[in-house]
Amino acid sequence: MRRHGTMTTILSGLLAASLLVGLPVGSAFADEPTDGTGAGQSATEVLDTLEVKGRAPKTGYKRTQFGKAWADVDHNGCDTRNDILNRDLTSVKYKWFTHKCVVKSGTLHDPYTGKDIKFKKGKKTSTAVQIDHVVALSDAWQKGAQKLSKTKRTELANDPYNLLAVQGRANQKKSDGDAATWLPSNKSFRCEYAARQIGVKHKYSLWVTKAEKKAMAKILSSCPTQTVPDYTGVGNPTAEKTTEEPDQAEQQTEQQTEQPAEQEQQPTEQTQTQSPAPAPTPEPTPAPQPQQQSVYYQNCTAAREAGAAPIYQGQPGYRSQLDRDHDGVACE
Template sequence: MLSVPHPSARLVPVACALSAVLALAPCALASPTAANTTISADAQTTADVSWDERGRLVLGAADALAALETLPEDSPAAVSWGEGGSRTGWFGQAWMDVDGDGCDTRNEILARDLSDVDFSREDGTQGLDAGRGQGAAVCPDATVWSGTLHDPYTGATIAFQRGQDTSDAVQIDHVVPLNYLYAHGAWAWDERQRLLVANDPLNLLAVDGAANQDKSNCGPATCPAGSTETGTWTAATGPGWWPDDVGYRCEYARRFVSVAAAYNLGLPDADADALRTALTDCAAGGNGAVSVPERVRRVGARVGRTVLSNRVYTLVCAAGALLIGLGLLARGRAALRAAGGKRPPRPRPSHRGR
């Protein structure tokens, strides 16, 4: 996921007033099965499917729970990823054609996740064959010009239309965000492994653009925040993020752990605990959803984190608080003037009992 300002910033005015096997991934060793089939990584390893089919290598709830317990300890980055060039510096340009098939990752994920896909500039919905040679330079034979997304994060149905002003309605999310990956171990990986995880179909989903912005760089319970330059860097601070669509919570938790396991990524304790709680509920037949009070707490913490991690917002809020204080003081003085500036008389002491 691209690094963008956290959408909680939109709430600030209100708040102020108030793994090694992946090096072989591009090799296709087996014919794909149905696209909507989920494969247990225990039953079929990454070496058994092509790169484009890796999106189906999602662990079941019980297997994800077991994999969670085998992850290494968290290895937090000492400095923020801006020190090494942020997204491009650490993970390469978006979106690379890592498997060398002539099509960039973004178009491949759109083609996988959208329905009613149109591959041609011609009127009407045209299939892949009709679109060959009509695409953009990044994917001349399979550019996705339009389609329909049934968003996994919100449950909404979104019409996608390729274009400068319309493409952002559907974005490609890194389930385990790139900044999060960097913050918890990818800072020590080699360039090839970082490039792979940034383009791995297992770690990518086409989602509602606004939901993607809201998620930002967060895991289930923590987010990397701040920067070394401003002295605000922390690899893990609350409250984290979960999809709004309760029906997708289990799939999200399973996919998050599947990516972490595939790349041997350590997780902060808070994220591991949140995933463990959700997956335990999922394995028992539940939906893995957090409670409403917990969701409210997370939203409040997210706004607070946005304010504190940005000097401008902090100054704006401080100025707002000062103005509110001065306003209250002025009102108090005005009330005193309206009352003639006199204090109410003190009650005389009682002489009873003398």
């Protein structure tokens, strides 16, 4: 009994000591980030913890090394692309029969340009808003992701922290650039942009090049109090987000104006996470032949193996037969 009482006294003392210094029970450090990004900490200090190395060869890089494009990794029944559109757009309306998943329209306050962009899902309009990997997958591959497991790379490619809905043209200009080669034209967002890249690289143990670190440090010198962002998007927190289904009159109008191919796709989109979508009915115009294009993919499997998916309208290799829902994005 005496030994039991002594042990109880010791444990009580340790618990009291941990409370005095502000440590939660079972944690080594009170301010240790739980998501691995370093969120809330000084971006400059977290940058200094990143390893500095030269860029590794791009040899072996394919988009498929990071899993299926826009996979439903959180198993919520909605692909990653639409998850991010849902998060970053306001005044969202959904395509009916998709269980509030497929975003039909909305407004984006683009962090890269500072402009407001009206998004409308469609063959010639969807590319106005694209989903950017803040740390490009090719850049990640050359700075440590080669050593990650396939599961971890898939997590990186679909991690909401590493994804932002942005203006399509800005996304294309960025390509796979890092902070040393590309920055948003919206200068007021550059500090948060660099800090978010730092958070991603910290979480996935990716390194930075000497030039990249120098560029990040220069950006952060203008905002010394900048912290690594938390796990949310960058949408205006004061903006009211409305998520409404089209009213009955709007549905009737769309039923009369939408293309037959789009109508046939609706049941597929409703259950797209349960079974693969069937191939679309070929359009009346003849399909382009390989010799007529500088880049040609026989199907989406070939495009993914080449690391080209998703393919936006206007990019090499895009053709309508690969764009199942005719929204301007093939092999999603």
